[in-house]
Amino acid sequence: MSVVRISDDSLAKACGADALAAAFEKAGATVERVSSWGMHWLEPLVEIGGRGFGPATPGDVDAILDGSSALDIGTIAEHPFIAGQQRLTFARAGLTRPLSLEDYAATGGWAGFERAKGLGSEKILEEVTQSGLRGRGGAGFPAGIKWQTVARAAGEEKYIVCNADEGDSGTFADRMLMEGDPFALVEGMAIAGLAVGAGHGFIYLRSEYPDAIAKMEGAIALSAEIVAPFKLEVRVGAGAYVCGEETSLLNSLEGKRGEVRAKPPLPALEGAFGKPTVVNNVLTLAAVPHILAEGGASLYESLGIDRSKGTMPVQLAGNIRHGGLYETAFGISLGTLVNDIGGGTESGRPVKAVQVGGPLGAYMHPDRFDLPFDYEAFTAAESLIGHGGITVFDETADMGAMARFAFEFCAAESCGKCTPCRIGAVRGAELIDRIRDGGRVRDRIELAPQMHNTKTAARSQEDEVQLVEDLCEVMRDGSLCALGGFTPFPVMSAMRHWPEDFGLERKV
Amino acid sequence: MSSAARIQEICAAHSARKGPLLPILHDLQAEFGCIDEEAEGLVAKALNLSRAEVHGVVSFYHDFRPAPDARPEVQICRAEACKARGVEAIVPDAERAAGKRVRLSTVYCLGLCSVGPNARIGDAVYSRLDAERIQQLVEGA
Ligand code: SF4
Ligand code: FES
Numbered sequence: 001m002s003v004v005r006i007s008d009d010s011l012a013k014a015c016g017a018d019a020l021a022a023a024f025e026k027a028g029a030t031v032e033r034v035s036s037w038g039m040h041w042l043e044p045l046v047e048i049g050g051r052g053f054g055p056a057t058p059g060d061v062d063a064i065l066d067g068s069s070a071l072d073i074g075t076i077a078e079h080p081f082i083a084g085q086q087r088l089t090f091a092r093a094g095l096t097r098p099l100s101l102e103d104y105a106a107t108g109g110w111a112g113f114e115r116a117k118g119l120g121s122e123k124i125l126e127e128v129t130q131s132g133l134r135g136r137g138g139a140g141f142p143a144g145i146k147w148q149t150v151a152r153a154a155g156e157e158k159y160i161v162c163n164a165d166e167g168d169s170g171t172f173a174d175r176m177l178m179e180g181d182p183f184a185l186v187e188g189m190a191i192a193g194l195a196v197g198a199g200h201g202f203i204y205l206r207s208e209y210p211d212a213i214a215k216m217e218g219a220i221a222l223s224a225e226i227v228a229p230f231k232l233e234v235r236v237g238a239g240a241y242v243c244g245e246e247t248s249l250l251n252s253l254e255g256k257r258g259e260v261r262a263k264p265p266l267p268a269l270e271g272a273f274g275k276p277t278v279v280n281n282v283l284t285l286a287a288v289p290h291i292l293a294e295g296g297a298s299l300y301e302s303l304g305i306d307r308s309k310g311t312m313p314v315q316l317a318g319n320i321r322h323g324g325l326y327e328t329a330f331g332i333s334l335g336t337l338v339n340d341i342g343g344g345t346e347s348g349r350p351v352k353a354v355q356v357g358g359p360l361g362a363y364m365h366p367d368r369f370d371l372p373f374d375y376e377a378f379t380a381a382e383s384l385i386g387h388g389g390i391t392v393f394d395e396t397a398d399m400g401a402m403a404r405f406a407f408e409f410c411a412a413e414s415c416g417k418c419t420p421c422r423i424g425a426v427r428g429a430e431l432i433d434r435i436r437d438g439g440r441v442r443d444r445i446e447l448a449p450q451m452h453n454t455k456t457a458a459r460s461q462e463d464e465v466q467l468v469e470d471l472c473e474v475m476r477d478g479s480l481c482a483l484g485g486f487t488p489f490p491v492m493s494a495m496r497h498w499p500e501d502f503g504l505e506r507k508v
Numbered sequence: 509m510s511s512a513a514r515i516q517e518i519c520a521a522h523s524a525r526k527g528p529l530l531p532i533l534h535d536l537q538a539e540f541g542c543i544d545e546e547a548e549g550l551v552a553k554a555l556n557l558s559r560a561e562v563h564g565v566v567s568f569y570h571d572f573r574p575a576p577d578a579r580p581e582v583q584i585c586r587a588e589a590c591k592a593r594g595v596e597a598i599v600p601d602a603e604r605a606a607g608k609r610v611r612l613s614t615v616y617c618l619g620l621c622s623v624g625p626n627a628r629i630g631d632a633v634y635s636r637l638d639a640e641r642i643q644q645l646v647e648g649a
Contacts, residue, residue, distance in 0.1 A: 011620045014635035040622040167617050169587030175619035207534075207571055208618050210631040235527075236534055239570030241616060255529030255555075257568040273526060316622060318592035323622025346593075355588055359616070391589045391621065402588070409587075409616065415568075 004029045005047040008098070009036035009179050010211035011172070016057060017044035023058035027065060035180025037094030038325030039081055041346075042073065047094070052076040081341065086303065087327045088311045089287050090173075092181045099218050104183045110226065112292030116191045124195040124292065125151060131297040132309030135284050140375045140385075143284055149268040150196040153276035160192045160201035161253065161272055163281040164216075165237045166244040167206045168358025170389030173313040174282040176325055178205070178212040181286070182219035188285035190227040191292055192278050199230060202272065204249050206237045241413040245481045246279040248415060259415045260481040283313060303329045312373065316342045318354075318391035328373075335369025338392055349394040353402075353497070357386030359409055360486035362493035363399065382489065399498035404432040406490040410483060420475045421484025428471055428491065435464045435502050461504065468495070511540065515547055519554035529555060529565060533572055541576040579611040580649040583628040584642075586614045589621030598625060601639040605646035612646070 004024045006017050021031045024046075039045060042054035046064055053064045053071040063069035073079060076094065087093065096103035104110070116124050129144025150158060162185065164174055178185060189201045205213055213236060220232045240258045243249045247261035250272050271277025287310065290296045300310045313327040314337055321343035338344070338354055345351055353363045362383040364371070371377055378385045393402075410425035434440045439461040446454045472488035479485040499506050518535045522528040532551060536543050543551075543566050545559075552559040566572045584602060586595055606612050620626045623635040627642065629649050637645070 010633055011623060011635065014620055014626065014633040015623060043623070167619075169585075169617040170589045170621050171617075172619040172621055208615060208628075211633075212619075233525075235530065238530060238534070238572060239615075240568065252530065253527050255527040255565065257564050259568075318589040318621065318624075320622065359588060389589075389621070391592055393592045397592065402591070405588070405591070413616070 002049045003032050005032045005034045006044055007036040007094070007180075008033035009043075009176060010209070011040060011176075012036055012043045012045070013211070015043045015055065019058055020044045020046070020056055020061070023061045024065075027061050029065065032097060035093050035096060035098050036176060037076060037082065038090065038176065039076075039079070039322070040324040041322050045076075046071075047076055050075050050077065052079070081322060081324070081326070084341065085327050086311050086329050088290050088300070088303075089177065089184075089283055089313055090181070090325060090327045091290075092184070093176070093325070096181070098180050098182055098215055099222065101183070101222055104181075108293065109183055109289075110187060111294070112289035112296065113187045113190055113194075113227070115294065116194050116292045119292075121151060121195055121197065124191065127297040128195065128288065128291060131291045131300040133284065133287055133291060133300065134309070134375075135280055143280060143288075146268055146280070147192065147195050147278055149266070150198075150276045150278050153269050155276055157273075157275045158196055158198035159272045159275055159277040160189050160196070160198045160285075161246075161250070161277055161279045162189055162201065162203040162285055163244065163246055163249055163279055164203050164205040164209075164212070165249055166281055166387060167208060167241055168244070168360075168387050168389055170317040170355065170358055170391035171315050171387040172317070173315050173325060173388065175209050175212050177282055177286050178209070179215045182215045183223055184286045184289055185216070185282060186219055186223050186227060186232060188288035189232060190230045191288050192280070192285060193227075193230045196276075196278055198278065201230065201232045202235050202253060203232065204235045204237060204243070204253055206244075207239055240415075241409075242415045242481070242483055245483070248481070249279070250277070257415070259417050262480065312385070312388045314373065315387070315389045316392070317389055319345045319347055319394045320390075320392040321346045330374045331372050333369065334364065334371045334373060334390070335366070337373065337390060338369065342390075342392065345392060345394040347394045347396075349396065351392055352395045352397050353393045353399060353494075355391045355393070355490065356389070357384040358389055359406065360384070360482055360489060361386055361389075362489040363393075363402065363497065364493070365497040382493075384486070384489070398501055399494040400432065400436055400501040400503075403491045403494040403502070404429050406487055406494075407432065410487040413483060415481075415483070418478065418480050418484060420471075420478040421480075421487075424471050424475045424484070425487065428468065428475075428487075431464055431468045431471065432491075432502070434459070435461055435468065435504070438503055439464055465495075465504065512546070512550060514539070515550045516554060519551060523554070529557075529562070533566060533569075537572050541578075542573045544574060544576075577611055579609060581611045581613060581629070582606070582646050582649050583613050583615045583618075585616065585618050585620075585624060585626045585628075587616040587621075589617070590624035590626060593624040595625035595637075598637060598639045598642050602642045602646050605643040610646050610649050 045054035052073045133143045134140040243258040248258040252258040407428035441458040552562045625637045
């Protein structure tokens with residue numbers, strides 16, 4: 001009997017993969033636990049001899065084994081969702097056992113690292129720069145330039161820090177990579193170490209991903225000799241969203257409160273423990289082995305459009321029929337991603353809004369579905385790609401509630417360093433309530449005789465709208481980091497496109 | 509072994525690391541279920557920090573608690589993608605099932621955003637929850 005392959009990705013497990021694997025073993029099959037293909041609506045997905053069956057439950061085991069199962073999706077690699085992708089970072093997804101060194105080496109693992117060892121620092125820096133690889137955290141800063149700065153910085157002690165704490169809702173590519181292909185991250189970091197002359201790397205990983213923590217620790221232990229003398233360790237975050245911001249992450253790594261630091265000094269010059277430090281996120285570092293493999297830099301450069309080079313693992317999330325990971329070259333339109341590839345909403349109702357780029361991204365109206373997926377186009381549309389997460393909402397979504405949530409989230413996660421963010425977020429949530437209540441009368445405190453400066457009239461809904469707009473402007477211009485500075489994006493976009501959800505009249 | 513001696517032992521085990529505070533606090537939280545004033549003082553002493561500095565760190569992060577809570581914990585993701593998939597509608601069911609026995613807490617994203625609503629108990633995660641499934645989970649916690 002051929003081998004039954006089932007993912008051990010935490011998403012597959014959350015959907016019941018462990019019980020399914022046990023049922024296959026009980027039926028006498030040999031089960032191999034591999035990474036996930038990223039077709040999440042089919043998880044747990046069973047693969048036998050290249051054919052897929054999903055979503056499967058223990059009750060389907062017999063039918064799958066005797067070939068009579070209606071869950072048959074045909075050859076997985078030919079499924080339109082997979083066949084349409086350009087997989088670079090996720091080339092191994094679904095194919096290898098995550099912690100198998102044998103599988104990793106057999107699929108081109110360590111080739112980039114071996115080649116890099118022969119090239120030496122200058123040549124590596126040149127190739128990474130030439131590839132056009134940009135940081136995937138939102139700002140899209142060219143990785144090669146950052147590395148050069150660290151390489152040229154004075155000092156013996158330097159660090160490579162992987163930011164695996166970018167916990168934007170609607171994104172899971174980091175998690176999937178660490179759980180499915182952990183050696184790729186190890187290899188990318190080791191190459192970065194060679195390039196800039198760093199001997200020690202930290203993976204700062206959010207505590208919300210227990211499976212990823214276990215896999216990375218396993219991979220580090222198994223590959224320690226291969227990357228030696230480069231040393232790696234996992235540092236577990238402690239539930240603060242703001243630590244996904246690189247300077248806050250560095251403070252946390254040093255054992256401090258995760259408050260954002262003012263820049264300069266750039267982390268490249270004064271980063272972890274005051275030393276020159278490369279801080280890149282998971283996908284950036286995991287793309288490095290491909291770039292350093294023979295001819296990889298020019299291949300990478302040839303994909304994508306304009307200044308958005310290479311591929312982007314797009315994450316289709318929320319109320320979407322075909323949710324999952326879709327890696328593709330930049331330039332594809334938002335509408336194609338949501339409607340053609342994602343299959344529209346799971347509920348079958350019309351799409352009302354999509355949020356791109358995590359909790360700080362703008363809510364986009366379907367009339368902007370022609371927008372190409374590319375850093376510059378999104379910036380021009382007052383939006384961001386960030387981590388490439390797309391969260392779909394159907395018509396039942398209450399955008400007023402989502403705008404309020406954006407403020408609530410900012411209030412819960414603010415590091416507290418700047419006033420517009422720390423206080424503004426709380427006030428913002430209250431203002432949204434008042435708008436939805438249609439304005440408000442003067443409260444007890446305002447009526448007190450000593451409050452002679454306060455407005456005497458009740459506040460109308462328009463007054464409150466004006467206040468939110470002012471507040472958003474102050475937050476945008478007066479915040480030190482993206483959490484306070486970008487929270488206005490979801491709020492203002494929701495108010496602009498769906499005023500009726502705030503009890504406001506639509507302006508024509 | 510007294511808890512003070514155990515705390516000192518944990519501090520010593522991490523002392524050779526760069527920036528040992530967070531790893532120490534994680535160990536303490538896991539072992540004692542909280543990081544109380546006494547623990548803060550001992551950690552401060554071991555790392556040559558003031559207790560204010562340690563307290564500042566403990567109180568900053570959501571994962572650390574100042575006092576123990578013996579109730580089992582169920583974390584429910586209430587971030588955008590799970591909201592888009594209807595988590596808010598089933599929270600009342602979870603609350604009813606939890607009563608005073610189970611602590612429900614909110615997390616923002618478990619990285620399973622295409623198959624929500626999602627919950628986490630210990631290191632296990634659960635997806636595609638509906639009213640009935642979340643009730644079962646909470647009751648079984
Ligand atoms: S914007 Fe908010 S999270 Fe960012 S540094 Fe200021 S207070 Fe901290
Ligand atoms: S938004 Fe709930 S798991 Fe990501």
